Amino acid sequence: MTTAPIHPIPIPMPAELERATDGREVDPALGLLQGEGAAQRVRTPEPHPGQLAPAQFEGDAKTPTYYGLPVLQEPVWIWTIPVYLFVGGMAGAASALGAASLVAGGPTLERLENRCRALGLGGDVASTVLLVTDLGRPDRFLNMLRVFRPTSPMSMGSWILALSGAANSAGFFFGNRRGPLGAVGRVGIAAGGGLGALLAGYTGVLLANTAVPLWQAARRELPVLFVGSGMASAGAVLELFHDSGASRRVTHWYGTVGKAVALGAMLAMQRSSPRAPRVTESLRTGATGSLWRAGLLLTAAGLLASGLGNKSRARERFAAALTLAGALATRFAVFHAGKRSARDPRATFEGQRAGMGAAELRHPPDPKPAVFKLPVMR
Amino acid sequence: MAAAKGFFTDTSLCIGCKACEVACKQWNQLPADGLHFTGNSYDNTGHLGASTWRHVAFVEQTLSEALGSSDGQSAANGSTFGMRWLMESDVCKHCQRAGCLEACPTGAIVRTEFDSVYVQPDVCNGCGYCVAACPFGVIDRRDDDGRAWKCTLCYDRLSDGLTPACAKHCPTESIQFGDVEELRIRAQRRLEELQARGVRGAQLYGEDARSQPGTGGLNAFFLLLDRPEVYNLPPDPVVPTAKGRESWTFAGLAAAGMFFTAMAGALLARGRSVR
Numbered sequence: 126m127t128t129a130p131i132h133p134i135p136i137p138m139p140a141e142l143e144r145a146t147d148g149r150e151v152d153p154a155l156g157l158l159q160g161e162g163a164a165q166r167v168r169t170p171e172p173h174p175g176q177l178a179p180a181q182f183e184g185d186a187k188t189p190t191y192y193g194l195p196v197l198q199e200p201v202w203i204w205t206i207p208v209y210l211f212v213g214g215m216a217g218a219a220s221a222l223g224a225a226s227l228v229a230g231g232p233t234l235e236r237l238e239n240r241c242r243a244l245g246l247g248g249d250v251a252s253t254v255l256l257v258t259d260l261g262r263p264d265r266f267l268n269m270l271r272v273f274r275p276t277s278p279m280s281m282g283s284w285i286l287a288l289s290g291a292a293n294s295a296g297f298f299f300g301n302r303r304g305p306l307g308a309v310g311r312v313g314i315a316a317g318g319g320l321g322a323l324l325a326g327y328t329g330v331l332l333a334n335t336a337v338p339l340w341q342a343a344r345r346e347l348p349v350l351f352v353g354s355g356m357a358s359a360g361a362v363l364e365l366f367h368d369s370g371a372s373r374r375v376t377h378w379y380g381t382v383g384k385a386v387a388l389g390a391m392l393a394m395q396r397s398s399p400r401a402p403r404v405t406e407s408l409r410t411g412a413t414g415s416l417w418r419a420g421l422l423l424t425a426a427g428l429l430a431s432g433l434g435n436k437s438r439a440r441e442r443f444a445a446a447l448t449l450a451g452a453l454a455t456r457f458a459v460f461h462a463g464k465r466s467a468r469d470p471r472a473t474f475e476g477q478r479a480g481m482g483a484a485e486l487r488h489p490p491d492p493k494p495a496v497f498k499l500p501v502m503r
Numbered sequence: 504m505a506a507a508k509g510f511f512t513d514t515s516l517c518i519g520c521k522a523c524e525v526a527c528k529q530w531n532q533l534p535a536d537g538l539h540f541t542g543n544s545y546d547n548t549g550h551l552g553a554s555t556w557r558h559v560a561f562v563e564q565t566l567s568e569a570l571g572s573s574d575g576q577s578a579a580n581g582s583t584f585g586m587r588w589l590m591e592s593d594v595c596k597h598c599q600r601a602g603c604l605e606a607c608p609t610g611a612i613v614r615t616e617f618d619s620v621y622v623q624p625d626v627c628n629g630c631g632y633c634v635a636a637c638p639f640g641v642i643d644r645r646d647d648d649g650r651a652w653k654c655t656l657c658y659d660r661l662s663d664g665l666t667p668a669c670a671k672h673c674p675t676e677s678i679q680f681g682d683v684e685e686l687r688i689r690a691q692r693r694l695e696e697l698q699a700r701g702v703r704g705a706q707l708y709g710e711d712a713r714s715q716p717g718t719g720g721l722n723a724f725f726l727l728l729d730r731p732e733v734y735n736l737p738p739d740p741v742v743p744t745a746k747g748r749e750s751w752t753f754a755g756l757a758a759a760g761m762f763f764t765a766m767a768g769a770l771l772a773r774g775r776s777v778r
Contacts, residue, residue, distance in 0.1 A: 188732070189730065189732050189733045190735070191560060191733070191734065192541075192543040194550060195550070196639075196640050196735050196737055197637070197639075197640040198552075198634045198635070198640045198641075198642070198643050200631065201631040201634050201643075201644045202631055202635075218761060221761050221762055221765045222765045222769075224765070225762065225765035225768065225769040226765075228766070228769070229769040229770045230772060230773055231773045233772065233773060234772060234773070259631070260630055260649070261629015261630070261644050261645075261648070261649025261650055261651075262627070262628045262629045262649045262650060263628075265626075265627075265628035265629075266628060268609040268611070268626060269608055269609060269628065269630070271609050271610050271626070272609065272610035274608060274610065276605040276606070276747070277605060277606050277607060278747065278751075279606065279630060279632045280607075280608035282608075283608055318765070319762070322758035322759070322761045322762050323754075323758050325757075325758065325761065326754035326755070326757045327754055329750065329753070329754055329757075330747060330750040330751055330754050333743075333747065334636070334743045334746070334750060335632075335636050335743050336635065336636060336637060336638040336640075336743055337635055341746060344746055344749055344750035344753070345753045346753075347750070348757050349757045351757075352754075352757035352760065352761050353757070371773070372772070374768075374771070374772050375768040375769055375772045378764075378767075378768040378771070379764060379765060379768050382764045386760070467635070470732075470735065473737050474732050474737070474738060477738045477739040477740070478739070480739075482717055482737070482738070482739030482740060483715075483716050483717025483718075483739050483740070484739055486717075486741065486745055486746070489716035489717070490600050490717070490719060490741075490742055490744070490745035491600075491719070492599050492600065492716070492719030492720060493599070493719070
């Protein structure tokens with residue numbers, strides 16, 4: 126074995142210093158961190174009781190785990206994310222209904238259309254606040270629009286939400302005016318409708334495009350579930366206004382289709398693979414399972430209550446409340462059941478051994494790193 | 504771009520001294536995780552995390568556990584008390600198809616000139632998407648700092664022509680640093696040598712795209728003495744983006760369905776009110 130010759134350490138030139146910067150910037154004279162990443166701390170050095178407690182040796186020699194410890198990191202998102210999934214889906218579905226009312230509804234649906242505009246814009250604003258709250262560095266929220274990265278559903282979602290907010294703002298403020306501004310407003314309403322439909326659907330991809338076993342396995346059902354549930358929520362909120370005539374019929378139709386689609390997607394999602402029951406176990410057992418069943422039952426009850434004849438105002442309001450509670454419970458159930466499946470190493474191991482890893486891809490991914498030659502906005 | 508750099512971690516040489524963990528913490532000035540006793544053999548670290556970029560796993564196996572079958576008998580040949588002790592220094596894999604990089608919405612995570620995957624701390628806004636997207640559970644967000652952190656492959660040291668701190672400090676050359684191409688050849692030779700000596704269960708993990716199509720191969724790959732699960736490594740990891748396309752298709756169909764339902768409702772309502 127040859128020994129590498131010892132090079133004298135060259136004095137870095139300014140250009141090389143630039144290159145060698147890694148954000149932490151150790152001052153070579155003092156050995157102190159002075160850069161962007163300095164002053165790192167661990168807030169709670171001691172783990173929560175039981176978090177790293179000696180795990181029971183779980184399982185057997187055939188299906189080992191590492192002391193039952195998680196293989197994945199649990200998603201760090203907080204409660205604002207499931208609430209956003211609910212609010213964003215509702216706002217997107219309302220925008221789509223508003224656009225359809227403008228394009229195809231005519232003057233009879235004008236009040237419904239105005240309500241949809243307000244719901245769409247209000248939901249977009251609330252969604253932005255909820256998402257920024259979740260960031261580790263909320264002051265850097267504008268970095269979300271720094272790049273356009275098609276492989277990242279979160280990047281796509283940021284652009285969809287930003288554009289939807291712009292389009293809905295134009296629609297809300299200028300939609301009823303005359304002249305060129307009014308035209309801009311009406312274009313905004315139409316564009317906001319398309320973007321709203323995407324806003325309700327992309328959140329399913331956002332969860333599915335992760336390593337979390339439950340979400341990845343439900344990658345087909347999740348977008349459909351969130352779109353259906355968004356339509357149901359938008360319909361329920363609009364039904365609380367007690368419109369009559371044409372508006373009421375449209376709202377009822379929209380909400381009913383939404384509830385039926387959401388129920389179908391939920392039933393499809395909870396089907397477990399016989400070879401890897403562990404992947405969907407968090408939908409069946411424990412608190413997450415109860416929450417999931419609550420979402421399922423509330424949505425079904427909302428569908429039944431609004432579907433029966435003799436619709437009094439009280440019953441309509443009751444059905445709407447059931448539907449909204451069901452939609453919210455479903456979002457929290459999907460969120461927490463996913464987190465639980467990430468904590469369970471067996472959900473990952475069993476699924477991948479049963480062919481739910483890379484094995485089920487018809488075409489393995491291109492081994493070359495994905496590169497985008499797109500401008501970076503600074 | 505310079506040649507791709509990476510690690511070949513040969514667990515058959517690891518003695519569990521944790522010099523790599525200490526060297527990594529020292530060079531990168533990472534905060535301590537606190538003192539706690541897990542009782543999981545000598546592993547009081549648990550897992551990779553925001554302030555732990557090297558983690559040594561310790562596995563104690565009885566004969567029946569080794570390799571999950573009667574193979575264990577031969578695997579544990581020469582051991583005393585019918586036990587064997589496996590150690591493995593885990594690290595960010597710097598995947599060819601990196602889940603974290605492809606998920607990052609801010610462009611904070613980039614591929615460097617050394618083909619490593621690197622988080623730019625001045626850009627990261629702590630959205631946490633990379634945390635959920637890593638199929639190995641490597642990258643994590645630090646609570647108070649609010650940003651995602653992981654192994655940088657000692658980007659600063661590499662820029663100055665130095666070896667990463669962990670590989671530099673490994674006393675048994677269990678962690679080998681170099682050009683990935685060369686490391687692959689070295690790993691193959693080592694595997695053949697072990698197999699010739701009758702070590703059952705020796706296997707490479709993620710050395711190229713053929714052996715691990717889900718990630719396109721790892722720039723930091725391993726030689727293991729048992730199945731990956733034993734070391735808390737996923738047996739068939741896949742970059743989530745590879746399955747995202749299917750999900751996008753369903754999202755597009757669902758969104759179209761929403762729009763058509765809305766249009767149908769509006770048209771029906773108008774039709775009826777005109778009548």
